[in-house]
Amino acid sequence: MESLTGNSLMKVLMILFLVSASTATGDPFIIAHKKASLNRLKTGAERVSVSIDIYNQGFSTAYDVSLVDDSWPEDMFDIVSGNTSKSWERLDAGGVLSHSFELEAKIQGLFNGAPAVITYRVPTKATLQEAYSTPILPLNILAEIPPEKQLEWAKRLLTQYGNQISVVSIVVLFIYLIASPSKTSAAKASRKKR
Template identity: 55%
Template sequence: MEKAFRLAILAVLALIFVSSPFANASESPFIVAHKRVALKKINSGIERISVSIDVYNRGSATAYDVTLADDSWAQDVFDSVIGNTSKSWERLDAGSLVSHSFELESNVKTIYYGAPALVTYRVLTKSRLQEAYSTPILPLKILSDTESGKMTEKKLLVNYGSHISALLIVILFMHMVFNPSKQSGNKKRH
């Protein structure tokens, strides 16, 4: 009995000894980056692109020397107007958020497929820089011809679609109540 108890204690101690490095590995930063883009037509030949990138540290430790680089914007298509496409922070504490925004202009009509932004950071327990990528963006239709009729229909559908659906359901219900089926009319009543 005493021997089994000692073996159980040794097994528990060995398990703790083996799993302790894995427990320390979970105490690290976990970087999540979210990239958003908004298009705004300035005039008929120029469109402004507003880019905003939020960088979150969802981990349990601080990330150091955090650098955000979004260099996927082609120089022959885009001109930088406000801000830079890269930004650095000394540290990003656990559970914190930082944001970076910049604006570009384009006078080229194209569909642009942008790449995710790159976030590099340093962890105290590792010598190598860690990398994280932002969420990708949908293809941008720069200076595209919008059909005003379709846009008006979509706006009407968005604004009044739920009202129309509710009205149709009420009308269908009233039709079913006031117009009984033909089979019920054939039944004889005594």
């Protein structure tokens, strides 16, 4: 019985070793995350800041990596800075590549952007491989800001830093109470001097 369990344990360990060895020589696994944010300018125009991060979660290098994000129609957007495409020589295993660009909106409305396309070459395969970024959430470009949204920044500030603000306030109040002489003790001191 003991030799049977020991033998089974050896088989399991051998299978795990072979599986890990086979995945260690695996192909690149490309994941891309696309983000877009709106920035309203004082002039009333609105800009879209786009950033795309490409991750190689595989165990080998991807070569001739190319990014194309052509989901921004020219009749709706002007490129302010950067390009909607970019190429790199390689993306090592565990590595990250980042690209960003900025657009200015020409018209008002709801915009749904498509994922960016990433192509790359793997030495063990003859054809180019393709990966897609995550899509962006719909953008409400040049939308009218309702009055309750105008105080949104204060609400975000309080929700993000509310705990720190309250702790700092309590510490400042405590220091003030200790450092400032109380009026009753000052009155008692003046009576003792007379």
